[in-house]
Amino acid sequence: MTTLSGAEILIECWKKEGVEVIFGYPGAATIDIHHHLATSSLKFVLCRHEQAAVHAAEGYSRSTGRPGVVLVTSGPGATNTVTGLAGANMDSVPVIVFSGQVSRMLIGNDAFQEVDIVGVTRGITKHNYLVFSTQELAQTIKEAFYVATSGRPGSVLVDLPKDVLSGRTEFIYPKKVFLRSYQPHLTPHPKQVSKVVSLLKKAKRPVIYAGGGVIAAGAGENLLTLAELLAIPVTATLMGLGGFPGTHPLFLGMLGMHGIYRANMAVQKADLILAVGARFDDRVTGLLTQFAKEADIIHIDVDTTSIHKNLEVDVPLVADARQALTAILEGLGPAPDYQKDSRAQWRELIEEWNRICPLAYEPGTDVDGLIKPQRVIEALYKATHGKAVIVTDVGQHQMWAAQYYLYDQPRQFITSGGLGVMGFGLPAALGVLVARPEATVINIAGDGSILMNIQELATCAQEGLPVKVAILNNGALGMVRQWQDLFYGRRYAATTLGPGPDFSQLAAAFGIKGLVARTEAETEAIISEALADPGPVIMDFKVSPRENVFPMVPAGRAIDEMILRPLELP
Amino acid sequence: MELGTENAKRHTLAVLVDNRPGVLARVSALISGRGYNIDSLSVAETMDPDVSLITLITTGTPRIISQIIKQLRKLINVVKVTDLAEVDHVERQLVMVRVKAVEPNRAEIMRLAQIFRATIIDVSLKTYTLEITGGQEKIRAALALLAEFGVEEQVSTGLTAISKGTMAPKNPKTIT
Numbered sequence: 001m002t003t004l005s006g007a008e009i010l011i012e013c014w015k016k017e018g019v020e021v022i023f024g025y026p027g028a029a030t031i032d033i034h035h036h037l038a039t040s041s042l043k044f045v046l047c048r049h050e051q052a053a054v055h056a057a058e059g060y061s062r063s064t065g066r067p068g069v070v071l072v073t074s075g076p077g078a079t080n081t082v083t084g085l086a087g088a089n090m091d092s093v094p095v096i097v098f099s100g101q102v103s104r105m106l107i108g109n110d111a112f113q114e115v116d117i118v119g120v121t122r123g124i125t126k127h128n129y130l131v132f133s134t135q136e137l138a139q140t141i142k143e144a145f146y147v148a149t150s151g152r153p154g155s156v157l158v159d160l161p162k163d164v165l166s167g168r169t170e171f172i173y174p175k176k177v178f179l180r181s182y183q184p185h186l187t188p189h190p191k192q193v194s195k196v197v198s199l200l201k202k203a204k205r206p207v208i209y210a211g212g213g214v215i216a217a218g219a220g221e222n223l224l225t226l227a228e229l230l231a232i233p234v235t236a237t238l239m240g241l242g243g244f245p246g247t248h249p250l251f252l253g254m255l256g257m258h259g260i261y262r263a264n265m266a267v268q269k270a271d272l273i274l275a276v277g278a279r280f281d282d283r284v285t286g287l288l289t290q291f292a293k294e295a296d297i298i299h300i301d302v303d304t305t306s307i308h309k310n311l312e313v314d315v316p317l318v319a320d321a322r323q324a325l326t327a328i329l330e331g332l333g334p335a336p337d338y339q340k341d342s343r344a345q346w347r348e349l350i351e352e353w354n355r356i357c358p359l360a361y362e363p364g365t366d367v368d369g370l371i372k373p374q375r376v377i378e379a380l381y382k383a384t385h386g387k388a389v390i391v392t393d394v395g396q397h398q399m400w401a402a403q404y405y406l407y408d409q410p411r412q413f414i415t416s417g418g419l420g421v422m423g424f425g426l427p428a429a430l431g432v433l434v435a436r437p438e439a440t441v442i443n444i445a446g447d448g449s450i451l452m453n454i455q456e457l458a459t460c461a462q463e464g465l466p467v468k469v470a471i472l473n474n475g476a477l478g479m480v481r482q483w484q485d486l487f488y489g490r491r492y493a494a495t496t497l498g499p500g501p502d503f504s505q506l507a508a509a510f511g512i513k514g515l516v517a518r519t520e521a522e523t524e525a526i527i528s529e530a531l532a533d534p535g536p537v538i539m540d541f542k543v544s545p546r547e548n549v550f551p552m553v554p555a556g557r558a559i560d561e562m563i564l565r566p567l568e569l570p
Numbered sequence: 571m572e573l574g575t576e577n578a579k580r581h582t583l584a585v586l587v588d589n590r591p592g593v594l595a596r597v598s599a600l601i602s603g604r605g606y607n608i609d610s611l612s613v614a615e616t617m618d619p620d621v622s623l624i625t626l627i628t629t630g631t632p633r634i635i636s637q638i639i640k641q642l643r644k645l646i647n648v649v650k651v652t653d654l655a656e657v658d659h660v661e662r663q664l665v666m667v668r669v670k671a672v673e674p675n676r677a678e679i680m681r682l683a684q685i686f687r688a689t690i691i692d693v694s695l696k697t698y699t700l701e702i703t704g705g706q707e708k709i710r711a712a713l714a715l716l717a718e719f720g721v722e723e724q725v726s727t728g729l730t731a732i733s734k735g736t737m738a739p740k741n742p743k744t745i746t
Contacts, residue, residue: 122592122596123599123603126646127646130592147646179646180649181587181588181646181647181648181649304640304644305637305640305641305644307640308633308637312633
């Protein structure tokens, strides 16, 4: 009988699962794996922090739909993955972290670099495993990939004791997984589908509310067909952007706390909401008791727990979004002339809202001659013809990127939605480039967020990954400061960053190009220069600290109670 | 507004789980992590050695209970969740109680034990220790009476439950 070591089995399993790239950071507990990985056909991307390695794997996965794989050592290596695991799980991203662990006989002894990472990550992963023997390694890995990628995808951690990796056994990779306790429900119930169809036929003021599930399920085309067939306007969540073409005449823009006026108004006045792969998050619904009060609500989601969690809905449909939409389209048949006149009036009303309050900002520079941040997003949109993959961090710049850049393709907008992880952008962007080397990838960042994983410039430089980082530099933690502006009497507690580092010199220190724009004219110039450069580039835009994100629904208010423009401040 | 407890009711959930290390931790962490309460919990192997039964008593509005059930079902190691409030079932709990037993009360305590079909499992000159098994009402009644004599110490298992046979008559009087 030929046997392999646990470390070799792990690598063989990765190959069987079609893994091509692993992100991570080595350590004593995983040195055996790296020893074999170095001579295998798999690529290892050495990030400079384990948190960043998970975000890079997220970027890889979010931009392709394939699982992202991470390898870290025990103890601190494992604990540094916590934020990434939690964020990936909240945003339904299939990421699998393999962590080293001390040998089985040392577990529980407070050994060097020992931590109970399975205990730590229990509540923030979809599932996790501690592998007890070399014999069950292959089966566990097969299960881990299956759990991470099926149903509502999520993050999984597999903890690998060092002696399990050095033990030897025959390698048999199971062909199938059967878990009696886990069988995702993907096919829509015909009775629920027919209820949906009859509501869709009747509705006079329908709106589709599309979430990240549309993208995860690859349901974009079906959604487009349905919306066009019935002439239904579509709004999307932050995670849903790109699931429906951003430049389509039926697209209303994002809804929610920083939603576009017409999108929020349409939801509030609709008589039917078709929620697809969305979960009625508090940033979307605002005050729940006032949310879409006039509407019947249909909720399509693959995750049963999402149904009736935040909002009691009228017709739940537990299914994969693509399968559900396919069944609905079949049920509707070819004659779509439903409520034609009322729906034309409805779209006219929505356009009227847009005329009253379009997405806009005061053009020109601010009183100090500083660039408007929204202007930078518009310039990036123009320069890339709307075709770049935009990866953001978290804060004001993220919302402007969601509002002012229009995404026509799924997986074109990569952002940390549910958990809102600052420092996500740069490593995620490098992960996107590993998956899609031909793409133009722009990390739109704030001067706060970028410093949270700035060390990844070293990874970009070493791997030759041409991430273009656009820092909207306003010298402040803008989103918190915006709340202070509006609701906390302008006491800017702990939100002022001051002049901060010189980002172009910082770039130079990492051996990459750094550019600065202080005026509007320089904006376009440095963008063209950055895009023309074959390597990674940092663009430092000195933007106005006075700009805030509007519309804005104050916390705890209904989503049609928007603050539309800056308050007149003394 | 969800915190309103007007409609809150006690539910007994029978949770069948994979009999593996860490599964109980997953169940209890889920309940506490999402801010629900556990009133009582008991765990034991079932006839199938690969499966354990967690009997879990929790209180909540219909919406919270349904959310707890769905969240439990979402756990990879949970095989089946049954809300016994929807099924005819029998519940039992075991309590051991050491009660002061000095004259002239010793005979009276023994009579009470007889009435409640409790067993005296330890005797000293000044105490009796009783083992009482039953549904929550019976146990509550027995403990209230014993309290009159002075309870020194009392321990209890969690409640466990079993559904009734399908051929049982409608709403039969529960045999205690």
